[in-house]
Amino acid sequence: MNKKLVIIGAGSGGLCAAISAYKHGTHDILLIEQDQETGGILNQCIHNGFGLHTFQEELTGPAFAQRLKDEIAQLPIDIWLDTCVTNITKEKMVICQNKNGIHHIQAQAIIITAGCYERSQGAIALTGHRPKGIYTAGQAQKYLNQDGYLVGKNVFILGSGDIGLIMARRMSLEGAKVYGVAEIMPYSNGLKRNIVQCLDDFDIPLYLSHTISNIFGKDKLEAIEISPVDENRQIIPNQAKRFNVDTLLLSVGLIPENSLIYQLGLPLDTKTKGPIVDEFLQLLPGIFAAGNGLHVHDLVDHVASEARQAGINASLYLENKLSNKPMIQIIPGENVSYCVPQFFHQDSSGFKLSLRVKLPMPKAKLQFFDDNKLLKEQVMMNLFPAEMVTYQISADVLASISTKLTIKAVMINE
C-alpha cells in the first residue's frame, strides 16, 4: 500500500498533525493508533484546564479530544485503530500489524506522534520491597476514570508533577485518604493552580526535598517511609517518617516513546530522550516528530501547536519546499537543560524554539550566542523547570550565526 503521509499515534498530537496536514493540501493520509480509540491520554485526563491557548476556553481532557475527534471525522482521513507500528525504515516504509494482518505501507512522509510513557518504580530504583500497591499515577488514573476502580484507599504520592497532583485530588474526591506528596526537588514540579486546588483544598501536605526511602510489605503494600534529601538529592539518614498506606502512586517523570527512533538507528537527545530534529521537526528528510514523542510537554496546547506545525511542514516537504541547506547546531548553555530543535538550516526564516530551564527563575535573560558573541537577549519572567518556554527566533538572528547557536538563561536578581 502507498500513502502520501502516515501519522503514527492518534493522540492529541497525531489528530492535530493530521488535520493540519489535510488543511495544507495533503489529502492522502493514514493515521495509525494502537488503542481502541483516538484521543490518547486525554481520554483519561477527566479534569479541566486544557485548551486555553487552542480553544480559548477551559476544557476537560476528554472534551479537548472530542473537539479534535469531531473535526477529523469531517475529513476523509483513514484511521486504523488497534494497530501497532512495529517498525519504520529510513526509506519511509511503515510496518504495522492489527487483526487483519501485517501491513507494509510505503509513505512519502511520516509524522511520529507516539506520545510518552511514565517512569516506573524500577526506572528510579526505589529501594525496599516490590509488593502489589505501587502504580504509576497514569495507570491508577486509567483504572479510576475509565474502568471505575480505586486501587486503594490510603495513598501516598511520590513526585509533584501535575499527574500526581491531579490524582491526589481525584483519589480524595472518590473517598481515598491521601497522606502526602513527596518531591525530591526543593520546589514543586506542578502548576501552582494544581498545588492549591489539588493539595491545599484537601489538606494534603507537600514534602519538598523528600523522597521514598523504604517500602514495606512483601505481598501487599503495608507502609512507606519518606526521608529528607540533601542538596545532592541523597537521603539524610535517621529522619524517616512512616505512613501506613496501601497505595503508592508515582509521578516521577515521562519519557518519549522513542523505540521507533531507536530502531532507525538514530541517536537520541540525552536530555529529552526523544529524537534530534531540525527546525522543521524532521529527524530525517520527510520523517517528522512532534508532541510528547519528541519531548515531554506540560500543556496539551503546546503539543497541539507543535503537531500542527509538523503537519504543515510535512505538506511543504511533499511539495519539495523544505530547505536542504547545511545545518547549524543549537546548544543548550548555562541554566538551559535542553532545546528543541537541536539543528536548523542556514537559510532558516525563523522558527519556534522550545526549551526548559534548569532552575526556577522569577526573572531572567534569555541570551543567544554565536559561539561567544552575544547576538540577542530577551528578558523573560517566571521561568520554571516544570514549564516549557517557547520563543520565536527570527531570521535576522539566525542569519548572523556562523558556528553554533548557544542559548543561555541568566538569572536577574532584583
Added chain:
Amino acid sequence: MNDIIIIGGGIIGAFIAHDLSRYKLKITLLEKDNDVANETTMANSAIIHTGYDPKDGSLKADLNVEGHRLYPQICKDLEVPYQQIGAYIVAFNDEDEKNLAILKQRAIARNIPYEELTPEQFLIVEPLLNPQIKKVLSFPTTAIIDPMQTCAALIDVAITNGVDVRLNQEVISITDTTDGYLVNTQDHSYATRYVINCAGINSAKVARMIGDDSFDITYRKGEYYVLDKKASYLTKHIIYPCPSKMGKGVLIVPTIHHNILLGPTAFDVEKDDDVATSITGLQEVRQKAQKIIPNIPFDLVIRTFAGLRAKGSTDDFIIYENNQHSHFINVAGIDSPGIASAPAISRYVINNFFHDLQLKENYTIKRRGYYHFDALDEASKARLIAHEPKFGHIICRCEKISEQEIIDCIHRPLVPRTLKAIKKRLRPGMGRCQGGFCAPLIIKIIAKELNIPEDQVCYDAYESKILCYESKGDDHE
C-alpha cells in the same frame, strides 16, 4: 493416599515432579505461594554454569557438570529458550590470576572447554571491558535460560502426566503415620508414603517439622539491576570477577531476552521474607559492575530486585534420606550452581532414593512452547493472524506480545491466574514501561478467559487484588 508429596514448586521441585511424573506414582506438589517459581527461582542470574567452580569431590561439582550436559535436550523438549553465550572470568591482579589457574585445573579435570585470553584477544570481542583487566578465562559453553518459564513448563508436563499441583498450600506441620506421613498445610492434610523436601529457603524449617535439625539454611540476599534491551550492546558474554568465599561476585549477565542483569550482592539476612532492595546494596552493585565495564548506562535501568538464595550449612548441596525417618528426603542448600544442577539433582534423588519404579504406559516429556510471535518471520506471522486475528493485536507494546499469546499462555495445565504469573511466563510488563500500559488490558484478558470479574484478578499473592474498590455504586461509602 499419595505415594509422594513434593514440598516446594521452585525449579528443584519442578524437575523432580517432572521426572517422577512418568512413573506409576500418585504425586502431589505443594507450593506455599500463588504461583510456582516464586522465590529463588524467580530472582537469580539464570546461568547454566559449566561446573568449573565447585570444589573437587563435592556434590555440586558432579551435579553441575551433569546438569549442564542435560539442559540442551530438556530445553528442546520443553520448547523453552536456551542459549550458549559463554562466560568470561576476569583477573585484575596476580591473586586473581592464581585463582584462575585453579579454575583452569578444575576445568581440565572435568573435561570442560575453556580458553585463556589476553587483553588483545578479549578486547576485540568485548571492547567495553575495563582495559585494566589482565587476563580472561573463557568458558564458551556457559549458557543462559529463563528459569521461570522453564519451571512453569516442567510443572505443565508434570500435571499433564498426572501430578496434582496445589498452590497456596503452606506446610505447617508433618506427623508420622504407620505407613508414612501426614503433611499438614494451613487448611488441608495430605497422607503420603514419601516426602521430598525441596522448600528452598524454607527447607530447614520443613526438616525440623520431623525433628531433623542436622542442617541450617542461611538466607543470602542478592540485589540486582535490570537494564533495558537498549543496553544489550554492553556485552555478548557473561562477565564474572574472580569468585570469592561469598559467591561468584557481581556479574554482568545478558539475559535470554536481551536485557542486561547486574548483580547479585551477597548479604545474609535474618528474615525469610526480606527481599527488599537497599541503597547500599544497589550502590555496591553499581561500583562492582563499573569496575568490570566502566561505562554502564544507568539511565537505562528498568527494574531493581532482590532474591534470597538458600545457603546450606555444609557448603555443598544437602541431599539425603533421613535415617530416623525413612522416605523423608531432603533436597536443601541449593544455592549456586542450583539452576545449572537442577536436572541432575532430580536424577540423583530418583536414582538414590527410589527403586523399582514402573513407567506409565502413556506419558509425555514434551510440551508446546509459548508462541513468540514477535520473533517469527513475516510469513508465519501473517499465517497466524489469518488463523487467529488476536495474534495481530499487540497488548504489551514494549515486548510486542499479542493478545492471543496471552490467551494461549493462560490455557495451560497450570493456569497463570495473576498478572505476575503471566509476566513471569510471557514477559508482558517486563519492558521499559513495566506494565504501565498493558496491565489494565491484561487484567481484562485474564477476567474474560477465566470467566471471573475484573476486580478478582490479583497481582501476585493470594487475594492481592488490583482493582480494590468500585468508585461508583451503592455499597461504596
Added chain:
Amino acid sequence: MNKQFICICCPKGCIIDVTYDHDKIENIQGNSCKRGASYVQDELFSPTRMLTSTVKINNAMHKMLSVQTDKPIPKDMIFPIMKQLRHICVEAPININDIIIANILDTGVNIIATRSMEKITK
C-alpha cells in the same frame, strides 16, 4: 484572622498574606496586581470550583463516562455532589454536553457529559 494564599491567577504565584474579619479584608500584602486581591476576596468568602468526575455508563466502550459541572460550584458542595454521582448510571449513546443531571442539589448547576460515547452491542 490571618491567612496565606498562593495566587493562581498567573504563573507568578504571588504569596499573599491577608488579615480579615468575618466578611471583610482588613489588610492584604504580597499581591502584585488587582487580580490577586479579587482572587483572595473570592477564596475567602465565596470559594467556588469546577468539579469533574465520572458516572457509570452501560453499553459503551468504557465503564465510566466523564462528566463535569457546567459552572463553578460552591466549594462546600463538592462532596455532596460527588455523593449524588455515585448512584447515577446512564445508557450509551451519549453526546458531549448532554445533561446528565439538571440542577443538581438545587445549585442551579447541571452535570454534563464531557465526551461522546457510542452504543456498543456486545
